[in-house]
Amino acid sequence: MSASVLTPNVEKPAPVRSGAGWAPHMWAWIWPKALAILLVLAVWQLVYWSGWRPAYVFPSPIETLSQLGTMVQTERFWSAMGTTVIRAIGGFALALVIGTMIGILVARITPLRLAIGSLITGLQTMPSIAWFPLAILLFGLDEQAILFVVVLGAAPSIANGVISGIDNVPPAFTRLGRVLGAGPVAQYRDIVLPAALPTYVSGLTQGWAFAWRSLMAGELLVIIAEKPSLGAQLEFARQFSQAPTLLATMLVILILGMVVDGLFSSAARSLRRRRGLEVDSS
């Protein structure tokens, strides 16, 4: 061997994505959504004009949106929204802790997986509203009943995300860990868990969707007198035939759910992009 082998680097790297400025990007992101909203409003207005249902049960978009405008100025609305959001965060956080722990245990311990692995998938298919009669028997018409069902709705998805994330870690990565001398703890901390992260985040996204649905079902069934919530507001609006309030509240519920889902999706996307798993799609 001689020193003449020190040849210069002639390789070309893979092309690196260039940032094209955020303004056109934002516009590309906004316009399809704006168009979709306009379409929905147009169809809604057409149905309203067709006179399919009387205006007092099926209000126009304008009436609904103006009711939404009035509603957001009331203290009662914000207190209802606060209750709902706090319940959602609390329930989801608890489901996150429980689901993650169960997921890691089931992925790690083979007998446990044989015992409850398929049960977790089964629980995912169980409509969470079916838990409410039992929850109400166990906890009464109380916060705990709602929390119980929200956790049961979200935790299986989160646990499943952990399990399939860990299962799908490429064997080459764990072999690498062993070659590098990683012990069991380091193997998990430095290789397995980071490798499982994207699947875990999809589990969280799905878990959130289930938590939000369970919560709404719960708030319709378990109405606590002195505690306004978005679900309770829906129920009262129906009872008192306040159609614009009902629809405005539904819009709020839809928007809240979409905003949180969007946060999860964008976290998942940036995670995948950093790993080169997704080249460019948004």
Place this chain on the structure above:
Amino acid sequence: MSAQALEVVADGTALQARGLRKVFGSGDDATVALDGVDLDIRAGEFVTVVGASGCGKSTLLNIFAGLDAPTSGTVWTATKPALMFQDATLLPWLTAQRNVELALKLRGVPRAQRAERARQLLDVVRLTGWEDKRPHELSGGMRQRVSLARCLAQDTSIVLMDEPLGALDAMTRDHLHDEIESVVQEQNLTVVFVTHNMREAVRLGDRVILMGSRPGRIVYETVIDLPHPRLMDSTGVAERAADLTTRLKAGKAYLEGADS
């Protein structure tokens, strides 16, 4: 490596294998992947192992690396070897720098020294300026160079290479031959390089070992005394490669004749 006591190993030996046998499965499904493999590798030697796919050459490296235990036989290595994988196997969530640092971290290098040491190692493989790129932003050849730097981070004198250049285009591969050769010389490494490309084996090896299939075993070995620097396409390399290919085929034909 293996804890079993072996006969006293002569000075200057980096790796010794005696009577290696590896059987996968059991009963009627049992496959003998390796049988009767004896091998002595001197410190500083560059040994290439050639054979058709399925001849057990990767199994042999896995046993040397401690990833797999032999069914019978013993392996002794002077230090725990590093392993360079076929597809680089960089962790996609870490930058080039962090991939190298992970190897340092896992062998207990204090945090304060890791960044500087990883930068030095990436400089050894001429990747200064690419430290903060993630694997998907690097070319195939660059990924293998990060992988080589990571092997060096394991602070071992023995590096096992499992067809590390198999997936690269010819130009990048030739370039990396020079690169690997110079790094191996600078760092005074002992290398066991597995490949299915006979010319590559002759191009790189101080010694070439031919492996036959079913069961995987050593059928022939020879010292390559061609002068350096060598080129894959030079007549010297091509002639030796052609000669060895004939011998490998003969070894295989002999075995298939014995089977029937």
